[in-house]
Amino acid sequence: MVNGVNLLFQFLDNFAFIVLAAAGLAIIFGIMGVINLAHGEFIMVGAYATTLANIRFGLPLLVAVPVAMVATALFGLAVERTIISGAVPNWLWKYARLGLAGGLGRLAALDAVPERAAASIDAATRRLPESPLVEPLYDRLADSMVATWGLSLILVQGARIQFGNSLDQVGTPVVPFVGETISPAQIPLLNLIVENSEFSYSAYRVSLAVIAVGVLAAVYVLFTKTDFGMRARATIQDEDTARALGVDTGRTYMATFAIGSALAGLTGALYAPTITMVPDMGTGFLVESFVAVVVGGPSVVLGTTMAGGFLGAISAAVTNLLGSTFYGRIALLLTAIVLIRFLPSGITGFVRELRERRQEAT
């Protein structure tokens, strides 16, 4: 019986990990068609920001978490403007181009024949391409992967240079009403069944499952009940039509990326007390979140929930059965491979197809 409760706690832990790690990635992938391989490093940014705010600046943890979220969102915004949309390089290029053309024109004016000088200014401006220098990475899956991978290399090594190979860790916060650890005897219904309460689990990590559900609910409300959500969904459905109807898709993308980054920051902040603070801590999050997003499919909230639930359950069951997290991880990854193979559009994509087929039949 204790084993069953152990399984439940482990499942909640896995579920929270997968959902929190995947939520930001799922939003960015689902709406922008950008695969952010630096997502793990965004989480690292959130974790580092929390820890620094707490240790260096003495902010209490409850304040440090929103600070880290804002910091990561701003960071994400900067990344979106410079790399993902290429807006900053293009803006610079626009002015550099004008300057360059002016310079070439002046050079040509040294010929001292005014008409020819005017003509060469003209020729010089015409020869420099007027099209933007950088194409946005929206919906360019492979390119966005490669670019964000480069970003992730820079972030990991940058953090190592700036903060050294590890950072002091903040202590795990005590969960109100529960305490440091949780055992079956503390849970109202379970204590009727389980007399033996020797077994216990970190209460903080289990309580993250509650927060994960809260995050999912917030994302659901954001994308279904608000104006922003409506514009975002319009942009996914048909970008050109949305733009024709007056949606500023560029701004929608910008906001989406910032929200995804903020969620990564939240994840980092929440896991900062439980994970060793090393610069490459992000890779531990990346793979599971990546897999969960793909297994989940196009619907962000439902897909992430189902993928988190399913993969978390498999991993918890195998880890408990074989007594090694190695096998749990292998089982999770193998399940993901098989699922992607048989449901290439993910769980929610499959559900959607079924529904469409049924509608056609009637």
Add this chain to the structure above:
Amino acid sequence: MAAETTGSGSNLPRPVVAVVRAWQRVFHGPNTIGNCWQFWAGFAIAVAALFAYPVLAGGYQASRFALFLVYAFLGLSLSVVWGYAGILSFGQVAFFGVAGYTFGIVSLNISSPLGIMGAFVGAVVAGALLSFVLGYFMFYGGVRDVYVTIITLVVTLVLETFMSQTAGDEWTIGAAPLGGFNGMPGIPELTVPIPALPGVWGSPVVLGAGDGTFYRFALVLLVATYLGLRALVNSDYGRVMVAVREDEDRTRMFGYDVERVKLAVFTFGGALAGLAGVLYAAWGNYISPGVYALTFASLPVIWVSVGGRKSLLGALVGSIALAFASNSLVGQWAFVIIGALLLVVVLFLPRGFVPAARDVVLFAWRTARRYRGGEAEGGVSESPDAAADPEVTDP
């Protein structure tokens, strides 16, 4: 000039013209860059310089450099699979690692020269087999685009997780302990059995790292691979590969079996990556689960995209140059520089560095000719494919 050599009014002897024509028919085409005699002259000089390298720099330097040649096979394998057939595989290192481990296990168990040669072949077959099974599983199941990337990446990570927990004694195959995180040391060097008399094996040649024989072996193999791949991508089959990359559905509509083409290319890429893995294991006498790690898995993607994935030369130069640079860049800024390089290339030169450099060279060449007062028609005759094409008849 190449155009004059091949033109009808040539004063060269006919056999030479025939050889040049045959050479062009096989190696020239729209899918590669460098379809002119200037390129081949540069190529010959580069190969000669690489052959002279051990003499000039010494055996130790050459044996260090041999690693980058080994990586070039890995880069080429990704270029064929991703650049030409449009399948972004994050799992080339999976085939690389499986072949390396297979080579280690077999050659540690049968360490006679013949056994090592068998291990060599067997390991390449193992890499190809894994990619065949994986490719069949994916392509005939309708897995496409980025999902292929993710499945290949996940397979790599499964292998990493699995190999990392093989530290125990129960994970010993014959005389070869798998060794978990610590990997498998003591893998023998490549040895070629030379037949002296019929039926009797003479003195075997050990391709050791110390004296540069391994380096020369890898270099010969690399040049042959490059030429072979050039012939492949410029053949009819290469055109079909490119068609699959450009538009899968349209290619299918024209009656090609897209799944079969993708599976064949993927398997071939797996074999090539496996060859790289064998050479890697033999080069360092060592292999560990680190070859399956996310950081190592991303390296081929980096090399190939920086060099230019849609060109074999780009992949080749990109792999060697970047592997060399990141090895020589000491200090903590190395990864920052590599990451920044990757960003710059994706943003500003999405086609890669080598194709962009070629455009610059061509532009400079043409401008120089115009100012010298030549007729400036064509400059470097970069596209004799128009002349080579008429024989081509697609089925």
